Amino acid sequence: MFYSPFENATNELSKIKEEIAEENLIFSEELACPNCKTRLSDLLETGYVGCAKCYEVFSKELADMIYDFHKSAKHVGKRPEKLVSKAKIQKEIEQLEEQKRDALEREDFLLAQSIKEKISQLRGEL
């Protein structure tokens, strides 16, 4: 199967943005991790997830919102040791997301696509 990187990358990005904007309101009260009970609102507050399962539960939110977390979560308290390496990967994903945005802005869709694949790989390691 072959998808045009052009279509794929741009559609997906704007689609994610729309979904986040809508679901932010709808799910802020009810979306929670079944494993550690971290809610989306907790996530927003701290910028960190409670456990590995959270990455699945909040994957869509994390994908687009980690960007904002980083800016607003400067006063984060203690983090479990376990999460430190995950946080590193998360940080790397964050940087790649940034590069992807740049690439999209420059309309370098092939680069954006390859960055997207790297991000997917990193997410698999979380």
Ligand SMILES: [Zn+2]
């Ligand atoms: Zn959790």
